[in-house]
Amino acid sequence: MAVASEVDGVPETALWTLHHRVLEAKRPDGMFADPRAVDLVTRMDFPFAERFGEGFRTQTQLLALRVRCFDIAVSEFLVDHPAGTVVALGEGLETQFWRVDNGLVRWLTVDLPPSARLRERLLPRGDRQRLYVGSALDLGWMDEVDDSEAILITAQGLLMYFRPEDVHRLLSACAERFPGGVLVLDTVAHWMARAVRRASTRAAGYRPPEMHWCLDSADWQSLRQLHPNVAEITEVRSPAGRGPLAWLPPNVHRIPLIRGRRSGVVRLRFGPEPVAP
Template identity: 30%
Template sequence: MKHKIEKNTVQETLVIPLYSRKLCTELYPNLFQDETAVRLIDQIDYDFSEVEKNSHSLMQRFGSLEVAMRQYDLAFEVRDYLKDHPNAAVVNLGCGLDGTGRSCDNGSCKIYNLDLPDVIAVRNELLPAGEREENIPCNLNDTEWFSQIDASGGAVFFASGVFYYFLTEQVKALVQKMADAFPGGVLVFDAANRTAVKMIAKTWLKSAKIRDVGAYFAVSDAPKEIGAWDSRLQVSSRGYMLGYNDLKDPSVSRFFRFLARVGDGVMKMQIVRIKFVGR
């Protein structure tokens, strides 16, 4: 039986990024593959007609390319960390129905998927935890979840499209607490500058009743701005559209490559990597 998801519910917010990952897989098969998304879309009872109609627009397709590159980049960073820490904890912060942890599984790491309780309830139905995997219901800002992560073999944390919804002070506090709890660990996530965050905000401002966009997390020069938060943070960043892949694939038009340059350059769309080091 298919899992029914109603319109205008928190659970609906899981469907749109999932559909984007399915669309990415179809449009850019050489760049991105998410068989989990393709399979899950078939298991969900939801009216996709509006999303499917929008999927033919140029900007929606570029948006799908953005999603593809973001997941590609984060998976690259996770696999890179696992090369030197094969038994590490791989922690997906704000996981939704994303299967990146599993796609990076090396056979010995431990996978943790964290999100709000009602999201994890859906995940447990559609993506029940496998071997060496745990789905943890929590609020990321309530750091009690730290105690559930076995970081004895190291830890790599990643967040996809999550911190745009956090106040800058919340991100700073979380990062500093993680530096305390997980020395030697790494956190990777996507970020953008204030201009880009204002554009992103237009899609959720009304529903979230947010007025002061300026308080929400945005960054232009990550090493300088985030590095200043704490001496234990070793910060680097790379453009997330072209920083890991030159996009010289036949499936990507010249126009989209131009937009990718604008995204990385003007909007400072980037993957931020923070290593937690000792003082």
């Protein structure tokens, strides 16, 4: 199935993350299995290796660790709320639903028309999965959320591409609209955004889009100021990787010179709890 002409810019970043997830999932010592993603790329007529390269090992691992953090956050949520709703903003071709499905979770994907169209064509959609075609920033998706059960919103690899004022407006709107809910997002540290920009200026081939919203780990707690309902902010600590990344990711918060300048995955809890009927 030919897809090359349909994607560019930010939607293409969803193919880049898919490519790295598949590289990781195919390893005998990979951090997760993802047969749905492996099958998906074999059905797509897209020059993944030509466009994105074979990935240098650290990059693939770092992305895999981010995936694991999001899977851990969703799985922990489902332990407490087995029939909860997950809203995946900017989900692209993520196959997380199949990695964490407990048979009860309900799922809402929110993405722009080009990525949503691709997802619609390439991935099956069961009774518990719905798709909202539109921007996460227009907030219309909020009316589609079934909030009769607990809610967890994910924004994986998304918010860094938005303007800071748009990120703040979106987070504040989520806190207002979903008291008792949880939102999991990843942040990119300033130095890392600069490094990616420098590397992509030199690189031939694929260039990731510009990142506009950066936040160092030292400033994570500043997100509490966005809305009175942002009650708690905690890090989703990385599991161990392999080789040189076996020790560092789970322990990096202990290293004085680095701990405030990290990228990472954080969980925002919104209060007050919804009042029981």
